[in-house]
Amino acid sequence: MDMYEKLxxxxxxxxxxxxxxSSGNGRSSSEGTxxxxxxxxxxxxxxxxxxxxxxxxxxxSNACVYDCKYCxxxxxxxxxxxxxxxxxxAELTIEFYRRNYIEGLFLSSAVVGTPDWTMEHMIEALRIxxxxxxxAGYIHAxxxxxxxxxxxxxxxxxxxxxxxxxxxxxxxxxxxxxxxxTKHNILEPMGLIKTGIxxxxxxxxxxxxxxxxxxxxxxxQMIIGASPETDYxxxxxxxxxxxxYGLKRVYYSAYVPLQEDSLLPSLDxxxxxxxxxxxxxxxxxxxxxxxxxSEIIDPKRPMLHPEVDPKCSWAVNHLDDFPVEVNTADYEMxxxxxxxGVKGAKRIIRARRSQKLDFDSxxxxxxxxKRAKFFITCGGKTLQRLPETTESMLxxxxxxxxxxxxxxxxxxxxxxxxPMLIKEASFECLTxxx
Numbered sequence: 001m002d003m004y005e006k007l008x009x010x011x012x013x014x015x016x017x018x019x020x021x022s023s024g025n026g027r028s029s030s031e032g033t034x035x036x037x038x039x040x041x042x043x044x045x046x047x048x049x050x051x052x053x054x055x056x057x058x059x060x061s062n063a064c065v066y067d068c069k070y071c072x073x074x075x076x077x078x079x080x081x082x083x084x085x086x087x088x089x090a091e092l093t094i095e096f097y098r099r100n101y102i103e104g105l106f107l108s109s110a111v112v113g114t115p116d117w118t119m120e121h122m123i124e125a126l127r128i129x130x131x132x133x134x135x136a137g138y139i140h141a142x143x144x145x146x147x148x149x150x151x152x153x154x155x156x157x158x159x160x161x162x163x164x165x166x167x168x169x170x171x172x173x174x175x176x177x178x179x180x181x182t183k184h185n186i187l188e189p190m191g192l193i194k195t196g197i198x199x200x201x202x203x204x205x206x207x208x209x210x211x212x213x214x215x216x217x218x219x220x221q222m223i224i225g226a227s228p229e230t231d232y233x234x235x236x237x238x239x240x241x242x243x244x245y246g247l248k249r250v251y252y253s254a255y256v257p258l259q260e261d262s263l264l265p266s267l268d269x270x271x272x273x274x275x276x277x278x279x280x281x282x283x284x285x286x287x288x289x290x291x292x293x294s295e296i297i298d299p300k301r302p303m304l305h306p307e308v309d310p311k312c313s314w315a316v317n318h319l320d321d322f323p324v325e326v327n328t329a330d331y332e333m334x335x336x337x338x339x340x341g342v343k344g345a346k347r348i349i350r351a352r353r354s355q356k357l358d359f360d361s362x363x364x365x366x367x368x369x370k371r372a373k374f375f376i377t378c379g380g381k382t383l384q385r386l387p388e389t390t391e392s393m394l395x396x397x398x399x400x401x402x403x404x405x406x407x408x409x410x411x412x413x414x415x416x417x418x419p420m421l422i423k424e425a426s427f428e429c430l431t432x433x434x
Contacts, residue, residue, distance in 0.1 A: 043106065296313075
Protein backbone atom coordinates (compact mmCIF):
# COMPACT_ATOMS: atom_id res chain seq x y z
CA MET A 1 0.00 0.00 0.00
CA ASP A 2 1.56 3.33 -1.06
CA MET A 3 1.56 6.57 0.91
CA TYR A 4 -1.41 8.15 -0.87
CA GLU A 5 -3.59 5.06 -0.33
CA LYS A 6 -2.78 5.14 3.38
CA LEU A 7 -3.51 8.87 3.47
CA UNK A 8 -6.90 8.40 1.82
CA UNK A 9 -7.92 5.74 4.38
CA UNK A 10 -6.58 7.45 7.51
CA UNK A 11 -7.71 10.97 6.60
CA UNK A 12 -11.23 9.63 5.98
CA UNK A 13 -11.21 7.96 9.41
CA UNK A 14 -9.97 11.16 11.08
CA UNK A 15 -12.89 13.29 9.87
CA UNK A 16 -15.11 12.07 12.73
CA UNK A 17 -12.88 13.78 15.27
CA UNK A 18 -14.53 17.15 15.99
CA UNK A 19 -11.54 18.89 17.54
CA UNK A 20 -10.85 20.72 14.30
CA UNK A 21 -13.08 22.41 11.78
CA SER A 22 -14.34 20.32 8.90
CA SER A 23 -12.35 19.40 5.82
CA GLY A 24 -12.60 21.27 2.54
CA ASN A 25 -14.61 20.33 -0.52
CA GLY A 26 -13.85 17.58 -3.00
CA ARG A 27 -13.18 19.59 -6.17
CA SER A 28 -10.46 17.88 -8.20
CA SER A 29 -8.28 19.14 -11.01
CA SER A 30 -9.16 18.67 -14.66
CA GLU A 31 -7.38 19.15 -17.98
CA GLY A 32 -6.33 22.73 -18.50
CA THR A 33 -6.59 23.68 -14.81
CA UNK A 34 -4.03 24.12 -12.03
CA UNK A 35 -4.20 22.60 -8.56
CA UNK A 36 -6.91 20.64 -6.74
CA UNK A 37 -9.04 20.89 -3.62
CA UNK A 38 -9.43 17.27 -2.56
CA UNK A 39 -10.44 17.00 1.10
CA UNK A 40 -7.98 14.22 1.91
CA UNK A 41 -5.96 15.15 4.95
CA UNK A 42 -6.52 18.92 5.09
CA UNK A 43 -8.75 20.72 7.58
CA UNK A 44 -8.97 24.14 9.17
CA UNK A 45 -8.65 25.31 12.75
CA UNK A 46 -8.48 28.67 14.51
CA UNK A 47 -5.74 30.12 16.69
CA UNK A 48 -6.31 32.08 19.89
CA UNK A 49 -5.98 35.38 17.99
CA UNK A 50 -8.66 34.37 15.47
CA UNK A 51 -6.45 33.33 12.55
CA UNK A 52 -7.60 30.41 10.42
CA UNK A 53 -4.85 27.88 9.83
CA UNK A 54 -4.70 24.71 7.72
CA UNK A 55 -3.75 21.42 9.35
CA UNK A 56 -2.90 17.96 8.12
CA UNK A 57 -5.54 15.90 9.97
CA UNK A 58 -4.84 12.17 10.03
CA UNK A 59 -4.88 9.06 12.16
CA UNK A 60 -1.63 7.24 12.71
CA SER A 61 -3.65 4.01 12.39
CA ASN A 62 -7.24 2.80 12.16
CA ALA A 63 -6.36 -0.80 13.11
CA CYS A 64 -7.98 -0.62 16.54
CA VAL A 65 -7.99 -3.40 19.13
CA TYR A 66 -11.02 -1.85 20.86
CA ASP A 67 -14.60 -2.55 19.85
CA CYS A 68 -16.46 0.68 20.69
CA LYS A 69 -19.93 0.26 19.20
CA TYR A 70 -20.16 3.84 17.84
CA CYS A 71 -16.72 3.96 16.22
CA UNK A 72 -16.07 3.39 12.53
CA UNK A 73 -12.61 1.97 13.35
CA UNK A 74 -13.76 -0.69 15.83
CA UNK A 75 -12.13 -4.08 15.40
CA UNK A 76 -15.34 -5.90 14.38
CA UNK A 77 -15.78 -3.70 11.30
CA UNK A 78 -14.73 -5.15 7.98
CA UNK A 79 -13.04 -2.38 6.00
CA UNK A 80 -9.52 -1.43 4.81
CA UNK A 81 -6.96 -0.89 7.56
CA UNK A 82 -3.74 1.10 7.38
CA UNK A 83 -0.97 2.28 9.67
CA UNK A 84 1.61 5.00 9.15
CA UNK A 85 5.13 4.60 10.49
CA UNK A 86 6.47 7.54 12.53
CA UNK A 87 8.85 8.39 9.67
CA UNK A 88 6.00 8.42 7.14
CA UNK A 89 3.95 10.82 9.30
CA ALA A 90 6.90 13.19 9.64
CA GLU A 91 7.77 13.10 5.94
CA LEU A 92 4.15 13.54 4.89
CA THR A 93 3.77 16.56 7.17
CA ILE A 94 6.94 18.19 5.91
CA GLU A 95 6.02 17.58 2.26
CA PHE A 96 2.58 19.13 2.78
CA TYR A 97 4.17 22.06 4.61
CA ARG A 98 6.78 22.69 1.90
CA ARG A 99 4.01 22.84 -0.70
CA ASN A 100 2.21 25.41 1.47
CA TYR A 101 -0.81 23.12 1.89
CA ILE A 102 -0.72 23.24 5.69
CA GLU A 103 0.66 25.13 8.66
CA GLY A 104 0.45 22.37 11.23
CA LEU A 105 -0.53 18.81 12.14
CA PHE A 106 -3.48 17.19 13.89
CA LEU A 107 -2.53 13.64 14.88
CA SER A 108 -4.73 11.02 16.50
CA SER A 109 -4.84 7.25 16.33
CA ALA A 110 -6.82 4.13 17.03
CA VAL A 111 -5.32 1.91 19.73
CA VAL A 112 -2.88 -0.41 17.99
CA GLY A 113 -1.73 -3.31 20.16
CA THR A 114 -1.62 -1.41 23.48
CA PRO A 115 -2.06 2.26 24.50
CA ASP A 116 1.66 2.46 25.34
CA TRP A 117 2.75 1.12 21.92
CA THR A 118 0.46 3.58 20.17
CA MET A 119 1.66 6.57 22.20
CA GLU A 120 5.31 5.64 21.73
CA HIS A 121 4.93 5.68 17.95
CA MET A 122 2.99 8.98 17.99
CA ILE A 123 5.73 10.50 20.16
CA GLU A 124 8.42 9.23 17.80
CA ALA A 125 6.65 10.87 14.85
CA LEU A 126 6.54 14.20 16.67
CA ARG A 127 10.15 13.83 17.80
CA ILE A 128 11.30 13.38 14.20
CA UNK A 129 9.33 16.46 13.18
CA UNK A 130 10.62 18.66 15.98
CA UNK A 131 14.23 17.49 16.31
CA UNK A 132 15.28 16.16 12.89
CA UNK A 133 13.25 18.46 10.62
CA UNK A 134 13.18 21.42 13.00
CA UNK A 135 9.42 21.80 12.50
CA ALA A 136 8.13 24.62 14.72
CA GLY A 137 4.55 24.66 13.43
CA TYR A 138 1.39 23.98 15.40
CA ILE A 139 0.78 20.37 16.48
CA HIS A 140 -2.40 19.06 18.10
CA ALA A 141 -2.06 15.48 19.35
CA UNK A 142 -4.55 13.10 20.94
CA UNK A 143 -3.33 11.32 24.06
CA UNK A 144 -4.35 7.68 24.33
CA UNK A 145 -6.29 6.85 27.54
CA UNK A 146 -4.59 4.12 29.55
CA UNK A 147 -1.06 4.96 28.42
CA UNK A 148 1.77 5.38 30.89
CA UNK A 149 1.80 8.88 32.50
CA UNK A 150 5.44 9.32 31.43
CA UNK A 151 4.36 9.00 27.79
CA UNK A 152 1.63 11.60 28.29
CA UNK A 153 4.24 13.99 29.66
CA UNK A 154 6.59 13.36 26.72
CA UNK A 155 3.75 14.00 24.29
CA UNK A 156 2.97 17.29 26.04
CA UNK A 157 6.54 18.50 25.56
CA UNK A 158 6.32 17.96 21.79
CA UNK A 159 2.75 19.09 21.02
CA UNK A 160 1.17 22.53 21.32
CA UNK A 161 -2.23 21.15 22.33
CA UNK A 162 -3.11 17.73 23.73
CA UNK A 163 -6.61 16.24 23.84
CA UNK A 164 -8.08 13.33 25.74
CA UNK A 165 -11.49 12.39 24.34
CA UNK A 166 -14.10 11.76 27.03
CA UNK A 167 -16.25 10.24 24.25
CA UNK A 168 -19.54 9.69 26.14
CA UNK A 169 -21.22 11.87 28.79
CA UNK A 170 -21.58 9.21 31.50
CA UNK A 171 -19.74 6.20 32.89
CA UNK A 172 -22.85 4.06 32.35
CA UNK A 173 -22.86 4.80 28.61
CA UNK A 174 -19.10 4.27 28.43
CA UNK A 175 -19.46 0.79 29.95
CA UNK A 176 -22.30 -0.02 27.57
CA UNK A 177 -20.90 1.33 24.30
CA UNK A 178 -17.13 1.32 24.89
CA UNK A 179 -16.42 -1.61 27.23
CA UNK A 180 -12.66 -1.45 26.66
CA UNK A 181 -12.43 2.09 28.07
CA THR A 182 -12.83 3.29 31.65
CA LYS A 183 -13.65 6.62 33.23
CA HIS A 184 -10.41 6.49 35.25
CA ASN A 185 -8.22 5.97 32.17
CA ILE A 186 -9.80 9.01 30.51
CA LEU A 187 -9.76 11.42 33.45
CA GLU A 188 -6.30 10.48 34.78
CA PRO A 189 -4.34 11.95 31.82
CA MET A 190 -6.54 15.07 31.96
CA GLY A 191 -5.42 15.59 35.54
CA LEU A 192 -1.78 14.91 34.65
CA ILE A 193 -1.88 17.46 31.82
CA LYS A 194 -3.50 20.09 34.05
CA THR A 195 -0.87 19.56 36.75
CA GLY A 196 1.92 19.61 34.16
CA ILE A 197 0.69 22.93 32.70
CA UNK A 198 0.54 24.54 36.16
CA UNK A 199 4.02 23.32 37.10
CA UNK A 200 5.41 24.44 33.74
CA UNK A 201 4.03 27.97 34.24
CA UNK A 202 5.88 28.18 37.57
CA UNK A 203 9.11 26.76 36.13
CA UNK A 204 9.11 29.19 33.19
CA UNK A 205 9.11 32.09 35.66
CA UNK A 206 12.09 30.62 37.54
CA UNK A 207 14.12 29.15 34.68
CA UNK A 208 14.45 30.96 31.38
CA UNK A 209 15.04 27.92 29.13
CA UNK A 210 12.36 25.64 30.55
CA UNK A 211 10.72 23.70 27.69
CA UNK A 212 7.05 24.49 27.22
CA UNK A 213 4.47 21.89 28.17
CA UNK A 214 1.18 21.92 26.19
CA UNK A 215 1.35 25.73 25.64
CA UNK A 216 -2.05 25.81 23.85
CA UNK A 217 -3.81 23.89 26.63
CA UNK A 218 -5.95 20.76 26.48
CA UNK A 219 -9.39 19.97 25.09
CA UNK A 220 -11.80 17.05 24.83
CA GLN A 221 -14.72 15.78 22.75
CA MET A 222 -18.15 14.32 23.55
CA ILE A 223 -20.42 12.40 21.20
CA ILE A 224 -23.99 13.72 21.30
CA GLY A 225 -26.97 11.53 20.51
CA ALA A 226 -25.42 8.06 20.74
CA SER A 227 -26.47 7.71 24.39
CA PRO A 228 -29.56 8.87 26.33
CA GLU A 229 -28.00 11.66 28.44
CA THR A 230 -29.88 14.98 28.43
CA ASP A 231 -28.49 18.45 27.73
CA TYR A 232 -28.79 19.13 31.48
CA UNK A 233 -26.37 16.28 32.22
CA UNK A 234 -24.00 17.27 29.40
CA UNK A 235 -23.77 20.96 30.38
CA UNK A 236 -23.11 20.20 34.04
CA UNK A 237 -20.40 17.75 33.01
CA UNK A 238 -18.91 20.39 30.71
CA UNK A 239 -18.89 22.96 33.50
CA UNK A 240 -17.19 20.48 35.80
CA UNK A 241 -14.51 19.71 33.19
CA UNK A 242 -13.73 23.41 32.70
CA UNK A 243 -13.45 24.04 36.44
CA UNK A 244 -11.61 20.88 37.48
CA TYR A 245 -9.25 20.35 34.55
CA GLY A 246 -8.90 23.84 33.09
CA LEU A 247 -9.83 22.75 29.56
CA LYS A 248 -9.57 25.26 26.76
CA ARG A 249 -12.47 23.75 24.85
CA VAL A 250 -15.07 20.99 24.97
CA TYR A 251 -16.13 19.86 21.50
CA TYR A 252 -19.51 18.31 20.78
CA SER A 253 -19.91 15.84 17.93
CA ALA A 254 -23.41 14.97 16.70
CA TYR A 255 -23.56 11.20 16.39
CA VAL A 256 -23.62 10.01 12.80
CA PRO A 257 -25.23 6.54 12.61
CA LEU A 258 -22.67 4.28 10.95
CA GLN A 259 -23.09 1.01 12.82
CA GLU A 260 -26.06 -1.30 13.20
CA ASP A 261 -26.50 -2.08 16.90
CA SER A 262 -29.44 -2.42 19.25
CA LEU A 263 -27.86 0.06 21.69
CA LEU A 264 -27.38 2.76 19.04
CA PRO A 265 -29.84 4.94 17.08
CA SER A 266 -31.05 3.32 13.86
CA LEU A 267 -29.14 4.00 10.65
CA ASP A 268 -31.96 6.17 9.26
CA UNK A 269 -31.78 8.53 12.27
CA UNK A 270 -30.55 12.00 11.37
CA UNK A 271 -27.54 13.40 13.26
CA UNK A 272 -28.75 15.84 15.97
CA UNK A 273 -27.07 18.86 14.39
CA UNK A 274 -29.41 21.46 15.92
CA UNK A 275 -28.86 19.97 19.36
CA UNK A 276 -25.09 20.08 18.81
CA UNK A 277 -25.40 23.72 17.78
CA UNK A 278 -27.40 24.66 20.89
CA UNK A 279 -24.81 22.95 23.09
CA UNK A 280 -22.03 24.97 21.46
CA UNK A 281 -24.02 28.15 22.14
CA UNK A 282 -24.51 27.15 25.79
CA UNK A 283 -20.82 26.27 26.03
CA UNK A 284 -19.98 29.77 24.79
CA UNK A 285 -22.12 31.24 27.59
CA UNK A 286 -20.19 29.20 30.16
CA UNK A 287 -16.80 30.31 28.86
CA UNK A 288 -17.29 33.96 27.95
CA UNK A 289 -20.59 35.29 29.29
CA UNK A 290 -20.37 34.47 32.99
CA UNK A 291 -23.25 31.99 33.06
CA UNK A 292 -23.49 28.93 35.29
CA UNK A 293 -24.90 25.68 33.92
CA SER A 294 -27.72 25.82 36.49
CA GLU A 295 -28.84 29.16 35.00
CA ILE A 296 -28.93 27.91 31.44
CA ILE A 297 -30.86 24.71 32.05
CA ASP A 298 -32.70 22.98 34.90
CA PRO A 299 -33.83 19.39 35.57
CA LYS A 300 -37.48 20.27 34.93
CA ARG A 301 -36.56 21.18 31.34
CA PRO A 302 -33.52 18.98 30.68
CA MET A 303 -33.20 19.81 26.95
CA LEU A 304 -32.23 23.17 25.44
CA HIS A 305 -34.97 25.07 23.62
CA PRO A 306 -34.90 24.09 19.93
CA GLU A 307 -36.26 27.39 18.56
CA VAL A 308 -34.22 30.01 20.45
CA ASP A 309 -30.62 30.11 21.61
CA PRO A 310 -29.85 29.40 25.30
CA LYS A 311 -29.15 33.04 26.13
CA CYS A 312 -32.47 34.17 24.69
CA SER A 313 -34.24 31.31 26.44
CA TRP A 314 -32.77 32.42 29.78
CA ALA A 315 -33.84 36.02 29.18
CA VAL A 316 -37.40 35.04 28.27
CA ASN A 317 -37.63 33.05 31.51
CA HIS A 318 -36.30 36.03 33.53
CA LEU A 319 -38.39 38.90 32.20
CA ASP A 320 -38.33 40.51 35.67
CA ASP A 321 -34.68 41.46 34.98
CA PHE A 322 -35.62 43.28 31.76
CA PRO A 323 -35.71 45.69 30.04
CA VAL A 324 -32.12 46.80 30.68
CA GLU A 325 -31.15 50.46 30.37
CA VAL A 326 -28.07 50.46 28.12
CA ASN A 327 -26.83 53.81 29.48
CA THR A 328 -26.50 52.57 33.06
CA ALA A 329 -26.31 48.76 33.02
CA ASP A 330 -23.00 47.20 34.04
CA TYR A 331 -20.93 45.08 31.68
CA GLU A 332 -22.06 41.77 33.17
CA MET A 333 -25.74 42.63 32.68
CA UNK A 334 -25.19 43.84 29.13
CA UNK A 335 -23.64 40.46 28.33
CA UNK A 336 -26.93 38.84 29.34
CA UNK A 337 -28.98 40.80 26.83
CA UNK A 338 -29.82 38.68 23.76
CA UNK A 339 -28.33 40.31 20.68
CA UNK A 340 -25.43 41.93 22.54
CA GLY A 341 -22.18 40.00 22.43
CA VAL A 342 -18.83 40.50 24.12
CA LYS A 343 -17.59 43.01 21.53
CA GLY A 344 -20.92 44.85 21.50
CA ALA A 345 -20.98 45.18 25.30
CA LYS A 346 -17.45 46.62 25.31
CA ARG A 347 -18.37 49.12 22.59
CA ILE A 348 -21.39 50.28 24.58
CA ILE A 349 -19.30 50.77 27.74
CA ARG A 350 -16.73 52.84 25.83
CA ALA A 351 -19.25 54.90 23.85
CA ARG A 352 -21.48 55.93 26.73
CA ARG A 353 -18.57 57.60 28.52
CA SER A 354 -18.80 60.46 26.05
CA GLN A 355 -22.46 60.44 24.96
CA LYS A 356 -25.93 59.31 25.88
CA LEU A 357 -26.84 56.36 23.71
CA ASP A 358 -30.04 55.96 21.73
CA PHE A 359 -31.15 53.27 19.30
CA ASP A 360 -29.48 55.01 16.36
CA SER A 361 -26.24 55.09 18.34
CA UNK A 362 -26.51 51.36 18.98
CA UNK A 363 -26.92 50.72 15.25
CA UNK A 364 -23.78 52.74 14.53
CA UNK A 365 -21.94 50.66 17.14
CA UNK A 366 -22.87 47.53 15.23
CA UNK A 367 -25.46 46.24 17.72
CA UNK A 368 -28.04 44.07 15.97
CA UNK A 369 -31.38 45.25 17.34
CA LYS A 370 -33.46 42.49 15.78
CA ARG A 371 -33.38 40.60 19.08
CA ALA A 372 -31.91 43.11 21.54
CA LYS A 373 -34.85 45.52 21.11
CA PHE A 374 -37.07 43.19 23.13
CA PHE A 375 -34.85 43.52 26.19
CA ILE A 376 -33.38 47.05 26.30
CA THR A 377 -34.30 50.70 26.76
CA CYS A 378 -32.36 53.80 25.74
CA GLY A 379 -32.97 56.81 27.99
CA GLY A 380 -36.01 55.00 29.41
CA LYS A 381 -37.58 54.56 25.95
CA THR A 382 -38.29 51.35 24.09
CA LEU A 383 -38.10 50.92 20.35
CA GLN A 384 -41.61 49.46 20.28
CA ARG A 385 -44.08 48.19 22.84
CA LEU A 386 -42.64 45.08 24.41
CA PRO A 387 -44.43 41.76 24.99
CA GLU A 388 -45.51 41.33 28.60
CA THR A 389 -45.65 37.54 28.98
CA THR A 390 -43.23 34.71 28.34
CA GLU A 391 -45.47 33.19 25.69
CA SER A 392 -45.96 36.44 23.76
CA MET A 393 -42.22 37.18 23.97
CA LEU A 394 -41.34 33.78 22.56
CA UNK A 395 -43.90 34.20 19.81
CA UNK A 396 -42.56 37.64 18.86
CA UNK A 397 -38.98 36.36 18.72
CA UNK A 398 -39.58 33.13 16.81
CA UNK A 399 -42.31 34.14 14.34
CA UNK A 400 -40.65 35.11 11.04
CA UNK A 401 -43.79 36.66 9.51
CA UNK A 402 -46.06 39.06 11.39
CA UNK A 403 -48.93 41.40 10.55
CA UNK A 404 -49.13 44.75 12.29
CA UNK A 405 -45.73 44.73 13.98
CA UNK A 406 -45.30 43.93 17.66
CA UNK A 407 -48.64 45.31 18.83
CA UNK A 408 -50.71 42.48 17.37
CA UNK A 409 -49.34 39.49 19.30
CA UNK A 410 -50.99 36.26 18.28
CA UNK A 411 -51.47 37.22 14.63
CA UNK A 412 -49.22 35.48 12.12
CA UNK A 413 -49.19 35.53 8.36
CA UNK A 414 -49.80 32.11 6.87
CA UNK A 415 -46.94 30.57 4.92
CA UNK A 416 -46.64 27.66 2.53
CA UNK A 417 -43.16 26.92 3.88
CA UNK A 418 -41.79 25.98 7.29
CA PRO A 419 -39.84 28.78 9.02
CA MET A 420 -36.07 28.36 8.98
CA LEU A 421 -35.43 28.36 12.70
CA ILE A 422 -31.67 27.94 12.56
CA LYS A 423 -30.77 30.34 9.76
CA GLU A 424 -29.86 33.13 12.18
CA ALA A 425 -28.35 30.66 14.62
CA SER A 426 -25.93 29.46 11.94
CA PHE A 427 -24.42 32.93 11.79
CA GLU A 428 -24.19 33.07 15.57
CA CYS A 429 -22.26 29.81 15.59
CA LEU A 430 -19.63 31.27 13.27
CA THR A 431 -19.25 34.60 15.07
CA UNK A 432 -19.77 33.54 18.66
CA UNK A 433 -22.07 36.53 19.22
CA UNK A 434 -25.51 36.08 20.73
